[in-house]
């Protein structure tokens with residue numbers, strides 16, 4: 314049954330209501346403050362207020378956070394919330410005792426943006442450091458396939474590339490190689506990841522993760538690290554895993570080899586400058602990876618980490634990023650989450666989900682709904698950073714502290730064999746799914762899931778890039 318709020322409730326909000334079917338429902342604008350006339354006073358003539366608009370939410374989460382932002386408030390037009398200060402900050406020279414062999418924490422205050430490329434655009438390749446990295450890639454022994462640079466616009470705008478299975482372009486069909494990390498090996502184990510930070514609302518996420526003693530992998534954008542280095546230090550010292558998500562968040566298959574090297578190289582450098590260690594995992598923005606991007610990443614000591622994809626309609630992307638831009642709704646995101654949860658109990662492996670900490674809406678969904686629900690699942694989920702879900706210690710996640718005993722780098726001076734035993738297949742004509750998912754009605758059990766991310770949508774891409782640049786501008790204005 315559905316519960317409909319009425320205007321007689323003198324409250325400004327109501328908790329989520331557990332209803333008979335085990336679901337939760339909530340309605341926007343549940344009530345308004347009711348003016349009560351003093352006893353004995355003549356009742357003022359009032360015009361009856363209009364009936365409150367109601368928006369029904371239908372979700373069936375096992376638990377939610379008592380302090381969750383109401384679903385009706387998690388919208389693209391919501392007012393910007395006050396940001397939370399970091400719960401912990403660390404003085405320069407602090408020792409990351411949890412990482413044997415890690416150097417003392419650098420002084421983030423010494424970070425000078427002038428020593429780095431402009432934010433949010435691919436760095437120039439004529440810089441001496443970039444030239445050095447280009448040489449190092451050439452010297453690595455990893456062959457870089459001669460694959461042409463893609464056009465912006467995903468599969469639809471790159472028909473030849475999309476139809477070429479030898480490129481193993483994930484975007485158009487989900488092709489992966491053995492070097493890609495796409496899942497955790499143990500069933501019911503969730504390799505927790507958040508992309509695109511550090512950002513204004515990352516401290517809210519960190520606070521919740523601390524509260525629940527959860528650790529995550531953060532794929533960080535170099536341009537954001539420049540803006541919020543102290544946040545990155547708190548993430549790192551909180552024993553979360555830090556990994557690379559490029560300098561300016563471009564679709565990497567649209568860049569030249571040299572530009573890709575610059576994107577990854579500057580990201581590695583700024584993280585090392587802020588933390589003292591260099592990540593050895595990367596996630597390509599938009600999941601945009603082919604064998605050329607793979608080889609360059611591996612040559613630079615970075616193992617690609619994707620998110621789980623069971624089929625074109627079961628890609629483990631909550632689409633949380635798109636609430637901010639109004640391209641999807643919190644209802645749709647939670648539907649995606651529930652469909653992911655519907656799949657994981659039948660999988661023979663664990664899983665990795667795409668989520669973000671760039672915008673407040675995504676953090677609100679994570680801390681208010683998704684993580685509380687995940688923690689209440691029976692049988693329980695094991696929630697870990699990617700490196701630990703792979704049964705490796707956190708020290709293996711950084712080049713300086715990985716002793717190579719349990720995690721030898723993919724490149725070791727010999728050619729990398731990229732297996733073609735990938736689960737995906739190229740679908741040249743695949744039309745990108747709508748970003749709001751929920752197109753699972755025709756799918757069968759076991760392949761059910763959200764429909765997002767099986768292709769790059771041109772408009773979505775452009776919108777995301779613009780949005781990220783906009784946030785960067787805002788951060789730059791503050792810092």
Ligand SMILES: [Zn+2]
Pocket residue numbers: 508509558562598599
């Ligand atoms: Zn991203």
